[in-house]
Structures are given as structure tokens and as C-alpha cells.
Amino acid sequence: MSTPLRIALVQMNIVAGNPDANFAKMEARLKEAAASSPKPDLIVLPEMWNTGYALTEIQVLADPDGRRTKEVISDFCRKHGISVLAGSIAQLRAEGVTNTVHVFDRTGAEVSEYSKIHLFQLMNEHLHLESGDKLGTFDLEGIPAAVMICYDIRFPELARKLALDGAQILFVPAEWPHPRLHHWRTLLQARAIENQMYVVSCNTVGDSGGSSFFGHSMVIDPWGEVLAEAEEEETILVAEIDLGLVNEVRGRIPVFADRRPKIYE
């Protein structure tokens, strides 16, 4: 068995349109997670936690170049010796606003940045946000990992590409509402089973903009077993994962060795 990785998921209610309130809550939750014993190796935040889906005001609310986020979270990581996958934020850039994840290691160094590739039309993202065009693979202190954001999980070809590129854990920050709980649970489990990887998904809770976000953050192992699942209220969900299981499952059913890409790619 390899060294287990302890992960804490901050399932929080986001106040749409109020970055100051969301920063205050996020910092309190990070401190709470860091104070738990044993302390987590990594903390994961949900999608668009700085602004929520206040899309009509997003140009004003978004974090310019992610500066505030980077400063606060990098400082937290350095002080506590914990890595943070900083969910996603609305980030203001020269070309517009993106829905972007920043990942920091336990020294506070930024190891990755990923912007949501597939914009979700049902929540008007395509009208207010720019899409990313780079893959979300990264290395977190020797662990090959990747990130996709919320709606991205409906694209199995993206998850497969990330797995083929070596990812053993797929992180999914989300802001996913009712009535699609069965899609959420099924798609996350499918991505874990078909790619024989861990899936770690962090959703939000609460009502805003006519949507009701149901939580159910999940940690799923490479065999598709749900190791931990939250309910519908604010919580910090903690799970320990053993990366040795990835190769064990891939050895038991050799999906990657059995692929016939010349026929279908």
C-alpha cells in the first residue's frame, strides 16, 4: 500500500455577487480544515466560489488576474503546509472572464492553472465567460493528477485524454444544481470506472439565481466505489485515498492495454 493522501472538500454555500463574503467564508473553512486532526494533505474548493453565478456583473466582480486568490491561498498553503486546489474562480483577463482553477502545493507555489473548456449554456456561461483551451493535467508533489470543471464531466473524451496523459486522480470543482443529481452521481462514477482513476468532486449548496445546488460532493475510487459522499448542507468532507489502488485496478481489468484506438479514433 502506498502512502495515503488525506483530502478535505469544502462544500460551501456561495453568496452570489459578494466576493468579500465568499473570501471570508473560504478563509474560515480553510483554517477549520487545517485545524482538524490528522490535518489534510490537500484541500479542494468548489466552482466559482468567489462570485457564484452573478454573471451579469461578472466583469466587475471577477478577480483581476486571480491576484487576490493567489495571494490569500498561497499564503495559507505556506503557513499550514497544506496543498490547495482552489476550486475555480471568476478571473478577469485582457480577453474577458474565465472560470479558472489554481492549484498550489504545500510550499505555496502555484503548480497549475486550468480554465473550463466547455461552457454551460443552460446557466448562460457562454454569454459571459471565455472558454479555456488547455488541458488540466498537473503534478502535485509527484502525484499525477488532472482537473475538469463541472459541465466538463459530460465529455468522456476529455477525461480519457487526461487519463491517457497519466492522471490518477481527477478533481472536479462544481456548482451543479437540482434536478440533475442522478446525472452528477452517474457521470462521476462512470468517469472513475471507465478511466480506473480516483474522482474527487466538490460541489456547492444553497439557492441562487433560480438554481438550487445540492452538494453531494463525492470521493470515488478507481473501482467506482463511493468512499465518501456529503449530503445537502455545508460541510467539510474528508477522505483518505491510496494511489496504489489505481495500478491494482488497471492490472485486474487491463482497459488501457486492451484499447483499439486505430479502429475508433
Ligand SMILES: NC(=O)CCC(=O)C(=O)O
Ligand atoms: N456549472 C455547471 O457547469 C453546471 C453543469 C450542470 O449542471 C450539468 O447538468 O451539466
